[in-house]
Amino acid sequence: MSKPLIGVILGAVLGAIDGLTAWFTPAVRDQLAGIVFGSTIKGIIAGVAIGFFAKKFHSLPIGILFGVLVGAILAYLVARMQGGYYFEIILPGTLVGLIVGFATQKYGKQEERAVSH
Numbered sequence: 197m198s199k200p201l202i203g204v205i206l207g208a209v210l211g212a213i214d215g216l217t218a219w220f221t222p223a224v225r226d227q228l229a230g231i232v233f234g235s236t237i238k239g240i241i242a243g244v245a246i247g248f249f250a251k252k253f254h255s256l257p258i259g260i261l262f263g264v265l266v267g268a269i270l271a272y273l274v275a276r277m278q279g280g281y282y283f284e285i286i287l288p289g290t291l292v293g294l295i296v297g298f299a300t301q302k303y304g305k306q307e308e309r310a311v312s313h
Contacts, residue, residue: 199304203247204240204297211239214288221284238274238289242266243296248298263297264290 201300215235218224246263253259271278271289 199250199300200244200247203243203250203296203300207239207243207292207300208236209259210292210295211236212238212258214239214292217288221281238270239292242270242293244295246293247300247304256298256301259301260294263293265293267291267293271276294298
């Protein structure tokens with residue numbers, strides 16, 4: 197499976213799980229469906245960015261660092277839009293980036309380049 201595809205699939209799944217962590221914040225439980233949807237989209241965006249980065253740069257430590265940065269930045273932007281809950285939004289978002297960064301580097305298939313004669 198290609199690195200970008202792993203990024204998208206894993207980003208979507210982990211994004212949905214990230215959104216479900218809102219259950220632990222009682223003040224926003226009534227918005228859970230919207231939060232899960234938004235977190236899934238955020239996970240897909242992160243997965244695309246991280247997957248294409250992993251396709252270009254073949255380094256596990258750099259891929260993980262890039263994933264953490266992308267996850268943290270996207271989560272921070274969401275937290276800014278919400279006007280609060282920084283820890284509750286940024287921590288899971290950063291973990292999503294870390295896991296996707298690791299998985300795309302470690303398990304994504306390197307595409308073969310055609311050699312022309």
